Amino acid sequence: MNYNFKDIEIKWQNYWFENKMFKASNDPNKPKKYILDMFPYPSAQGLHVGHISGYTATDILSRYYRMKGFNVLHPFGWDAFGLPAEQFALKTGKDPEGFTKENILNFKKQIIRSGKGIDWDREISTAEPYYFKWTQWIFKKLYEHDLAEIKDVEVNWCKDLGTVLANDEIINVDGKMVSERGNYPVVKKAMRQWVLKITKYADRLLDDLELINWTHSLKEMQKNWIGKSQGAIIDFKVFESNHKIQVFTTRPDTIYGVTYVVLAPEHELVSSITTDSEKESVLNYIEETKHKSDLERQTNKEKTGIFSGSYAINPLNNKKVPIWIADYVLPEYGTGAVMAVPAHDERDFEFAQNFGLDMIEVIKNDSDDSYTGDGIHYNSGIIDGLNNEQATKKIIDYLTQTKTGYGHATYRLRDWVFSRQRYWGEPFPVVYDSDDNIIILDEEDLPLLLPKMKNIAPSGTGESPLANAHSWLNVEYKGKNVRRETNTMPQLAGSSWYYIGFILKEILGMIPLNSEEAKEELKKWLPVDIYLGGTEHAVGHLLYSRFWHKFLYDLGIVETKEPFLKLINQGMVLGPDNQKMSKSRGNVINPDDIIDEFGADTLRVYEMFMGPLTAEKSWSNESVSGIKRFLDRVFRMYQFEIVDEVEELNNVYHQTIKKVTEDIENLNFNTAISQLMIFVNDAYKVKKISHEQARGFIKLLNPFAPHITEEINKVVLNVKEDLIYSTWPIYDEKYLEVSEIELVIQVNGKLRARIMTKPNLTNEEYEKMALSDQNVIKHLENLTIRRVLVVPNKLVNIVAN
Numbered sequence: 001m002n003y004n005f006k007d008i009e010i011k012w013q014n015y016w017f018e019n020k021m022f023k024a025s026n027d028p029n030k031p032k033k034y035i036l037d038m039f040p041y042p043s044a045q046g047l048h049v050g051h052i053s054g055y056t057a058t059d060i061l062s063r064y065y066r067m068k069g070f071n072v073l074h075p076f077g078w079d080a081f082g083l084p085a086e087q088f089a090l091k092t093g094k095d096p097e098g099f100t101k102e103n104i105l106n107f108k109k110q111i112i113r114s115g116k117g118i119d120w121d122r123e124i125s126t127a128e129p130y131y132f133k134w135t136q137w138i139f140k141k142l143y144e145h146d147l148a149e150i151k152d153v154e155v156n157w158c159k160d161l162g163t164v165l166a167n168d169e170i171i172n173v174d175g176k177m178v179s180e181r182g183n184y185p186v187v188k189k190a191m192r193q194w195v196l197k198i199t200k201y202a203d204r205l206l207d208d209l210e211l212i213n214w215t216h217s218l219k220e221m222q223k224n225w226i227g228k229s230q231g232a233i234i235d236f237k238v239f240e241s242n243h244k245i246q247v248f249t250t251r252p253d254t255i256y257g258v259t260y261v262v263l264a265p266e267h268e269l270v271s272s273i274t275t276d277s278e279k280e281s282v283l284n285y286i287e288e289t290k291h292k293s294d295l296e297r298q299t300n301k302e303k304t305g306i307f308s309g310s311y312a313i314n315p316l317n318n319k320k321v322p323i324w325i326a327d328y329v330l331p332e333y334g335t336g337a338v339m340a341v342p343a344h345d346e347r348d349f350e351f352a353q354n355f356g357l358d359m360i361e362v363i364k365n366d367s368d369d370s371y372t373g374d375g376i377h378y379n380s381g382i383i384d385g386l387n388n389e390q391a392t393k394k395i396i397d398y399l400t401q402t403k404t405g406y407g408h409a410t411y412r413l414r415d416w417v418f419s420r421q422r423y424w425g426e427p428f429p430v431v432y433d434s435d436d437n438i439i440i441l442d443e444e445d446l447p448l449l450l451p452k453m454k455n456i457a458p459s460g461t462g463e464s465p466l467a468n469a470h471s472w473l474n475v476e477y478k479g480k481n482v483r484r485e486t487n488t489m490p491q492l493a494g495s496s497w498y499y500i501g502f503i504l505k506e507i508l509g510m511i512p513l514n515s516e517e518a519k520e521e522l523k524k525w526l527p528v529d530i531y532l533g534g535t536e537h538a539v540g541h542l543l544y545s546r547f548w549h550k551f552l553y554d555l556g557i558v559e560t561k562e563p564f565l566k567l568i569n570q571g572m573v574l575g576p577d578n579q580k581m582s583k584s585r586g587n588v589i590n591p592d593d594i595i596d597e598f599g600a601d602t603l604r605v606y607e608m609f610m611g612p613l614t615a616e617k618s619w620s621n622e623s624v625s626g627i628k629r630f631l632d633r634v635f636r637m638y639q640f641e642i643v644d645e646v647e648e649l650n651n652v653y654h655q656t657i658k659k660v661t662e663d664i665e666n667l668n669f670n671t672a673i674s675q676l677m678i679f680v681n682d683a684y685k686v687k688k689i690s691h692e693q694a695r696g697f698i699k700l701l702n703p704f705a706p707h708i709t710e711e712i713n714k715v716v717l718n719v720k721e722d723l724i725y726s727t728w729p730i731y732d733e734k735y736l737e738v739s740e741i742e743l744v745i746q747v748n749g750k751l752r753a754r755i756m757t758k759p760n761l762t763n764e765e766y767e768k769m770a771l772s773d774q775n776v777i778k779h780l781e782n783l784t785i786r787r788v789l790v791v792p793n794k795l796v797n798i799v800a801n
């Protein structure tokens with residue numbers, strides 16, 4: 001008799017849902033565990049088997065820790081604002097809100113069908129007013145703390161799409177930037193944008209990585225993104241002018257090797273230092289630059305540039321050097337100006353070669369190209385004879401004393417451009433008066449809702465579609481005629497604090513973020529103990545939410561410095577052809593189909609059995625059937641005679657408890673399942689099972705396969721207690737002790753005997769045992785023993801000749 005998963009699974013899912021079985025408990029006597037999934041964007045495609053892999057892993061952990069006596073918080077929600085809903089609305093003329101809600105319902109159904117145990121009273125959607133009221137509130141606080149400002153930012157403007165694009169929405173075709181969607185031209189254009197000053201938190205974002213249990217590679221990615229460079233800012237006076245050019249350098253020690261200075265084409269001094277004779281060519285050059293992406297500018301070996309006509313003075317030796325304008329210098333990094341040392345910097349070397357500029361070597365070396373290493377300085381005035389470190393220190397001291405520069409660190413991290421020219425996002429709680437003064441809305445005027453619009457086509461001017469919502473746009477606020485901000489916030493705004501939202505969510509709303517009650521609740525649950533999601537968020541989301549968390553820490557709302565203690569990236573689930581699943585390849589596996597055919601328990605156990613959680617693995621339909629057969633075998637095992645004691649199974653039973661417990665804690669779900677299979681195989685050999693083993697085994701399997709185990713528990717074994725709240729089995733050491741070992745005996749490396757004996761004897765005892773074996777004696781005939789090597793509990797090797 002096989003189990004009827006169709007009826008069984010729905011029955012338990014309904015029971016769990018109706019009885020709110022996974023509601024987080026507040027029992028003050030228990031320790032807490034906050035186990036979190038990266039919440040999904042509710043797309044029209046529905047859940048993918050890749051989602052199920054991560055969601056099952058966190059569900060296993062949640063169920064396990066609950067049985068171990070923890071208060072477990074395992075919530076779920078929706079990253080509901082975003083571009084696909086906007087585009088759907090544009091295409092169909094339908095409302096993005098309704099579309100998103102339909103998708104959410106579908107996702108939720110799928111999650112419930114997968115058997116995931118969620119505290120649904122805490123469900124949140126970032127697009128609901130009860131939630132984005134507080135996203136707007138956090139923005140308001142950021143503004144009030146001088147961490148949000150509006151400024152002209154160079155953006156990637158795509159006229160044909162009528163929108164600004166992110167760097168990863170642009171591709172390079174024949175040296176020109178075009179949109180990935182549609183291949184429309186993209187140009188750099190300055191636009192007024194809200195910007196969040198995450199760079200003020202750069203050092204903390206870097207230093208506090210020490211506090212968290214993330215993988216080395218993930219921390220490295222965060223570090224590289226922040227990209228701290230220690231160096232100096234140095235003033236170069238412009239010859240015969242009052243201007244001075246500030247350069248940022250990581251190598252102030254090479255200053256005697258400077259042969260020219262370069263400004264980024266966007267640098268504010270370009271127009272004032274360009275001489276009349278150079279004006280036309282400089283303007284042409286600036287125009288050309290607008291079509292190049294930053295990446296291209298940085299990596300292009302054929303360096304381009306143009307002479308400005310002016311010269312600068314090196315503050316160390318008063319040497320006059322030409323000022324060039326070149327796009328390999330980026331406007332947004334350092335000061336947007338560099339002192340060029342072609343003898344010791346590759347980019348400067350390539351540029352100088354191209355334009356026949358001087359090179360002066362100042363560090364001794366044997367290289368033919370630019371030498372970037374350490375060494376003894378020469379041709380270098382006050383730092384002759386010093387190495388890099390000594391020279392750097394001396395130059396910075398000199399600059400500081402003469403007020404011509406100072407030590408300075410620069411970061412690769414940019415401030416966060418926070419405006420999107422879109423409809424389907426959080427509106428900014430901001431209005432402008434007729435003089436363009438910023439007025440931030442009062443707290444009691446939040447949330448500011450989106451207007452309902454029939455047509456959300458782009459305004460065409462680069463403004464968001466909200467610029468067409470006239471009655472929403474122009475209002476009276478505090479007695480003034482004002483115009484609302486028309487941009488909306490990026491999708492990463494709502495996801496920057498949702499793990500806090502879950503804690504504060506009550507059935508019909510949220511505990512106010514700025515209340516004492518909120519602080520209490522947050523103190524109870526933060527930080528998130530285990531956070532699981534895909535690697536695609538290794539930088540953006542994780543960095544931004546760490547930034548917001550630190551800001552809320554500064555406001556005294558949260559008490560931990562970091563939001564996510566342990567972070568795990570699950571590996572990708574590939575198609576049966578070992579390729580990334582995609583519609584066009586036709587290799588997409590739909591979790592609904594698998595659940596229909598085999599049941600959710602099979603899907604869950606299969607996905608956890610595929611391989612290590614963090615590894616990439618390929619789908620196999622045969623293995624899915626194999627798992628179904630395993631669960632059928634488990635079900636039939638409960639038709640064996642159940643007796644008081646089955647001694648033969650005691651060892652494997654207790655070993656299974658130990659292995660599954662340790663494997664779950666170490667996220668080795670695949671090997672935990674293997675051990676459960678070993679137990680079942682052994683039980684089939686004796687065709688009976690004890691009461692303790694019967695009950696213990698379904699507890700061990702329950703986190704993986706919650707439906708079949710609950711069915712066995714309640715219906716077959718007739719137990720009243722829900723497995724969800726039962727206690728996790730404990731193993732007995734006495735059954736783990738190995739009573740016998742197999743000792744391998746070799747003579748000159750060749751196997752001559754195997755002896756079953758007691759473990760943990762002395763080397764002498766093992767040696768004696770080996771030498772008295774008949775077969776060994778035979779092989780030692782006429783030989784002299786030279787040496788005996790003993791590996792305790794394993795092997796004795798006798799060397800003889």
Ligand code: ANZ
Pocket residue numbers: 229248249250251254264328329330331332333334335336337338339340341344345372410
């Ligand atoms: C002189 C020099 C001499 C440099 C030398 C390097 C080697 P990282 O390490 O990435 O921070 N630089 C500064 N601002 C720049 C900008 N806006 N665009 C392009 N390049 C810029 O790089 C810092 C170095 O990159 C700086 O140190 C500067 O070149 C260049 F032997 O100054 B260096």
